[in-house]
Amino acid sequence: MIDPKRIRENPDEIKKLLARRKCPVSVDEVLSVDEERRKLQAERDTLRHDLKQASDAIGKLKREGKDASEAMAKTKELSAKTKELDVKLSEIEARFEGLLWQLPNLPDPAATDEDTVLRSWGKKPEFDFEPKDHVALCEELGLVDFRYAAEYVGARFAAYTGDGALLQRALANFCLDLHTKEHGYKEVFPPVLARAESADAAGQLSKLDDMYALRDDPLYLIPTSETALINMHMGQELKEEELPLKYTAYTSCFRREAGTYGTQTKGLFRIHQFEKVELVQFAHPDRWRAAFDEILSNAERVLQLLQLPYRIKALSPAEAAFQASLTFDIDLWAAGAEDWLEVSSVSNCRDFQARRNKTRLRLKDGNLIYPYILNGSGTAFPRLIIAILENNQQPDGTVRIPDKLRPYMDGKDYIGK
RNA sequence: GGAGAGGUGGCCGAGUGGUCGAAGGCGACCGCUUGCUAAGCGGUUGUACGGGUAAAACCGUACCGUGGGUUCAAAUCCCACCCUCUCCGCCA
Numbered sequence: 001m002i003d004p005k006r007i008r009e010n011p012d013e014i015k016k017l018l019a020r021r022k023c024p025v026s027v028d029e030v031l032s033v034d035e036e037r038r039k040l041q042a043e044r045d046t047l048r049h050d051l052k053q054a055s056d057a058i059g060k061l062k063r064e065g066k067d068a069s070e071a072m073a074k075t076k077e078l079s080a081k082t083k084e085l086d087v088k089l090s091e092i093e094a095r096f097e098g099l100l101w102q103l104p105n106l107p108d109p110a111a112t113d114e115d116t117v118l119r120s121w122g123k124k125p126e127f128d129f130e131p132k133d134h135v136a137l138c139e140e141l142g143l144v145d146f147r148y149a150a151e152y153v154g155a156r157f158a159a160y161t162g163d164g165a166l167l168q169r170a171l172a173n174f175c176l177d178l179h180t181k182e183h184g185y186k187e188v189f190p191p192v193l194a195r196a197e198s199a200d201a202a203g204q205l206s207k208l209d210d211m212y213a214l215r216d217d218p219l220y221l222i223p224t225s226e227t228a229l230i231n232m233h234m235g236q237e238l239k240e241e242e243l244p245l246k247y248t249a250y251t252s253c254f255r256r257e258a259g260t261y262g263t264q265t266k267g268l269f270r271i272h273q274f275e276k277v278e279l280v281q282f283a284h285p286d287r288w289r290a291a292f293d294e295i296l297s298n299a300e301r302v303l304q305l306l307q308l309p310y311r312i313k314a315l316s317p318a319e320a321a322f323q324a325s326l327t328f329d330i331d332l333w334a335a336g337a338e339d340w341l342e343v344s345s346v347s348n349c350r351d352f353q354a355r356r357n358k359t360r361l362r363l364k365d366g367n368l369i370y371p372y373i374l375n376g377s378g379t380a381f382p383r384l385i386i387a388i389l390e391n392n393q394q395p396d397g398t399v400r401i402p403d404k405l406r407p408y409m410d411g412k413d414y415i416g417k
Numbered sequence: 418g419g420a421g422a423g424g425u426g427g428c429c430g431a432g433u434g435g436u437c438g439a440a441g442g443c444g445a446c447c448g449c450u451u452g453c454u455a456a457g458c459g460g461u462u463g464u465a466c467g468g469g470u471a472a473a474a475c476c477g478u479a480c481c482g483u484g485g486g487u488u489c490a491a492a493u494c495c496c497a498c499c500c501u502c503u504c505c506g507c508c509a
Contacts, residue, residue: 046477046478048479049477055490059489060435
C-alpha cells in the first residue's frame with residue numbers, strides 16, 4: 001500500500017510514477033474519495049462529540065438521583081443521526097481502502113522503462129556434439145516422469161524420479177545450507193496454505209486467478225514462500241536493533257498461470273507446482289540497498305558455486321510484480337534450449353507489504369515507521385535443474401554433477417553412470 | 418469434530434452499564450538521590466484517523482480478539498465468527 005498522505009500531498013508525483021506501470025484505478029478517484037471521507041469524518045466526529053457530552057450529562061443526572069427521561073428522549077435523536085453518519089463513513093472508508101489496495105507499488109526512480117541487462121557471469125558451454133534439451137535428458141536418464149504426472153494430476157506437472165528426485169533434494173539442502181550457514185538466514189518451513197488476507201498483504205491477491213483455492217476453506221496454495229515469509233511479523237512491532245531480519249524457506253509453490261499456454265511450456269520450464277528456496281529480509285528503510293544487493297549476491301552465489309552462467313537484468317516497472325518497487329531478475333543460460341531462464345527475481349517492496357500486514361518498526365529515537373521488506377529467490381529449482389542438465393551434458397548422454405553438489409548427491413560425479 | 422476455560426496497552430494483570438483510554442505491576446525513557454556492585458524516590462510512557470501547526474504543542478473521534486445488535490450511554494449485556502489453552506475423538 002502506498003502512503004495515503006503521500007498521495008494527497010504529492011498527487012502529481014504519484015500520477016507520474018504510476019503512469020509507468022499497470023494501474024487499475026485512477027489517482028484522481030482516490031483523491032476525491034479521500035476528500036469526501038475526510039469531510040464526512042469531521043462531521044461525524046463533531047456529532048459524536050455532542051452525543052458523548054449529552055450521555056455524560058445523563059449519567060450525572062442519574063447519579064444525583066434526578067429524572068433524566070427528558071434528556072434521554074432528546075439525545076435519542078442525536079444518537080440516531082450519529083449512527084447514520086457512522087454507516088456512511090464506514091462505507092466510504094471501505095471504498096477508500098479498496099482503492100488504495102488496488103494501487104501497485106511505486107516504481108523506484110532508478111528503474112528504467114526498458115529491461116536492461118546489467119552484467120553477466122560465467123561462460124556459455126560449447127559442445128562438439130548436438131546438445132539435447134532437458135526434456136530428452138530427463139526422459140533418457142529417468143529423472144522426471146511426465147507421463148505419470150500428467151495422468152495422475154494433469155498437464156504441466158512434474159514427478160521427479162530416481163536421481164531426478166535426488167537432485168531436487170540435493171539442491172534444496174545445498175541452497176539451505178548455504179543461506180543458513182554462510183549467509184546468516186534463519187530457516188523457516190512454513191505452511192503452503194495461506195488465508196486470503198495473508199496473500200493480499202503480499203500483493204498476490206491482485207493475481208487471484210493465478211492462485212489455487214480450496215473448495216471448503218477460504219485458503220489458497222501459496223504461489224511463492226514470499227507469501228509466508230513476509231508475514232512472519234504481521235501485526236508486530238520490530239525493534240531497530242533486531243534488523244535486518246533474514247529468513248529463508250524451501251517450499252513448493254503453486255501457480256495456475258492460466259493464459260500462459262503456448263510460450264515455453266515444455267518440460268520443467270513452466271509447471272503448476274515447483275520448488276524454490278526463498279530469501280526475505282526486513283530492513284531499515286535507509287539500508288534497503290544493502291539488503292537488496294545482499295539478496296542478489298546470495299542468489300548469485302548459488303549459481304557461481306554450481307558453475308552456471310547467468311546474467312542480471314533490471315526489470316522495467318511495467319514488468320515488475322504488483323508489490324515490487326525495484327526488481328532485478330537473474331537469468332540462467334540453458335544450453336539445450338539456447339535461451340535464458342529466469343531463476344530468481346530480487347525485489348525491493350519498500351514499505352508496501354509492511355503497511356498491508358501492519359509490520360512496524362520502532363526506531364531507537366522512539367519513532368514508529370514501517371520497515372522495508374525485500375525478497376528474492378535463492379533460487380527456483382526446475383529451471384536450475386534444466387540448466388544443470390543441459391549445460392553439463394556429456395557426449396555419452398550422461399550429466400556431470402557440479403563439484404559442490406556432489407556431497408549432496410551420494411558423492412556421485414555423473415548422473416547416468 | 419465434541420466439551421470446558423479464556424482473548425484487556427510493549428508484557429503481566431484488575432475491571433459486569435455512566436466518574437474507564439482503562440487500577441496495579443513489569444519493562445522502557447527522563448530527572449533526583451544514595452559510598453558497596455545497583456537500589457530508592459518523583460515524573461513520563463499506546464495506536465490509527467481527522468482537525469490544527471513551518472514543525473511541534475494542542476483539540477476531536479475511534480480502538481479492550483473480529484463483526485453485528487441492545488441502550489441516551491458498552492471493555493462490561495446479547496448474537497455470530499475467529500484465535501489460544503485443557504480434555505475427548507480422529508489421525509501421520
